[in-house]
Amino acid sequence: MNYYTISQLAEQFDISTRTIRYYEERGLISPIRTESGQRLYTKKDRAVLKLILRGKRFGFSLEEIHEMIRLFDNDRTGRKQLEKTIAYGEQKLKEVTERIEDLMQLKQEMESILADFRERLQKMEGTK
Amino acid sequence: MNYYTISQLAEQFDISTRTIRYYEERGLISPIRTESGQRLYTKKDRAVLKLILRGKRFGFSLEEIHEMIRLFDNDRTGRKQLEKTIAYGEQKLKEVTERIEDLMQLKQEMESILADFRERLQKMEGTK
DNA sequence: ATTGACTTTTACGTAAACGTAAATTAAAAT
DNA sequence: ATTTTAATTTACGTTTACGTAAAAGTCAAT
Numbered sequence: 155m156n157y158y159t160i161s162q163l164a165e166q167f168d169i170s171t172r173t174i175r176y177y178e179e180r181g182l183i184s185p186i187r188t189e190s191g192q193r194l195y196t197k198k199d200r201a202v203l204k205l206i207l208r209g210k211r212f213g214f215s216l217e218e219i220h221e222m223i224r225l226f227d228n229d230r231t232g233r234k235q236l237e238k239t240i241a242y243g244e245q246k247l248k249e250v251t252e253r254i255e256d257l258m259q260l261k262q263e264m265e266s267i268l269a270d271f272r273e274r275l276q277k278m279e280g281t282k
Numbered sequence: 283m284n285y286y287t288i289s290q291l292a293e294q295f296d297i298s299t300r301t302i303r304y305y306e307e308r309g310l311i312s313p314i315r316t317e318s319g320q321r322l323y324t325k326k327d328r329a330v331l332k333l334i335l336r337g338k339r340f341g342f343s344l345e346e347i348h349e350m351i352r353l354f355d356n357d358r359t360g361r362k363q364l365e366k367t368i369a370y371g372e373q374k375l376k377e378v379t380e381r382i383e384d385l386m387q388l389k390q391e392m393e394s395i396l397a398d399f400r401e402r403l404q405k406m407e408g409t410k
Numbered sequence: 411a412t413t414g415a416c417t418t419t420t421a422c423g424t425a426a427a428c429g430t431a432a433a434t435t436a437a438a439a440t
Numbered sequence: 441a442t443t444t445t446a447a448t449t450t451a452c453g454t455t456t457a458c459g460t461a462a463a464a465g466t467c468a469a470t
Contacts, residue, residue: 161446171447176428190436192447208388211381213341216427226395236403243396250389253339257382260336264378267354268371271364278361289416299417304458318466320417344457 157194160185166200167207174203180216182206182223202227212253222246285322288313294328295335302331308344310334310351330355340381350374 164171177183178193183202185193195203202223209219225243292299305311306321311330313321323331330351337347353371 159446170429172430173428175448180427188436190447191449192436208384210427211341212385212388213339233403233406236399236406240396240399240403243392243399247389247392247396250385250392254382254385254389256336257340257378257385260340261375261378261382264371264375268368268375271368271371275361275364275368278364287416298459300460301458303418308457318417319419320466338457 157186157196158200160193160195163195163200163203167203169207177203177206177216180220182216182220285314285324286328288321288323291323291328291331295331297335305331305334305344308348310344310348 158166160171160174164174174183178185183195183199183206185195185199187193205223205226206216206219209222210216214222221242225239225246286294288299288302292302302311306313311323311327311334313323313327315321333351333354334344334347337350338344342350349370353367353374
């Protein structure tokens with residue numbers, strides 16, 4: 155397996171190294187270290203980072219994202235634990251579904267406004 | 283026409299009056315005033331506030347939302363202006379569409395993870 | 411008329427999510 | 441071997457989006 159350095163990841167995602175270290179401070183990501191203390195990131199770490207950034211685009215706080223990572227990540231062993239995880243996941247899924255619907259409504263509205271503008275433009279072209 | 287007071291709107295949307303005044307500070311909303319200086323909000327103001335809050339849920343900054351309001355709000359007169367507005371609107375529409383696709387992908391992933399968890403739970407029930 | 415609830419402005423405080431700079435050490439390139 | 445580039449920790453700074461408190465005026469109800 156091969157690793158990424160912090161600046162490689164920073165470049166790939168167009169964020170600062172500080173940002174990546176900050177996510178680590180907050181416990182969202184945990185790279186391994188070389189003897190000298192340099193951080194090394196696996197593909198899995200990269201995937202986590204990607205998930206964080208996606209979460210951010212949707213307006214989730216780092217703490218919410220943290221919870222989601224625990225969900226996706228955790229090797230839940232007990233039956234009770236598994237049930238709880240599923241319940242939490244269903245909750246989050248519902249939230250995401252609502253957001254999608256919300257966004258689709260916004261899209262509709264934007265399209266209708268744009269159609270309106272285009273019509274107006276048509277009429278102006280006519281008179282000009 | 284009748285008006286809303288600031289605390290009425292605050293209650294309706296479950297936000298603080300400070301928040302509403304802050305949006306005004308930033309130029310996102312402009313209620314009229316009574317002689318004595320009290321703010322009064324029209325239905326249109328209410329709609330704008332709703333739009334702000336929706337934008338926030340999607341992780342847009344107040345500045346981005348401000349731009350959108352200008353788009354939805356503006357009585358563009360000149361043809362050039364109208365064309366520019368349409369172009370901007372199309373851009374935003376594209377962004378929204380991308381976000382929807384992004385979210386739908388997330389939803390897929392969550393569903394598959396959940397299916398996986400449910401399967402695991404099934405197997406555990408069997409052995410217990 | 412006066413109590414109480416509401417509103418105003420002014421202004422300082424705060425949490426989240428980083429930015430930035432300094433001092434130090436390590437890795438990579440010439 | 442020595443520049444150059446990249447990494448680390450520590451720590452203070454900054455922006456956004458409000459919270460909170462104070463002082464003063466206003467509206468609504470008894």
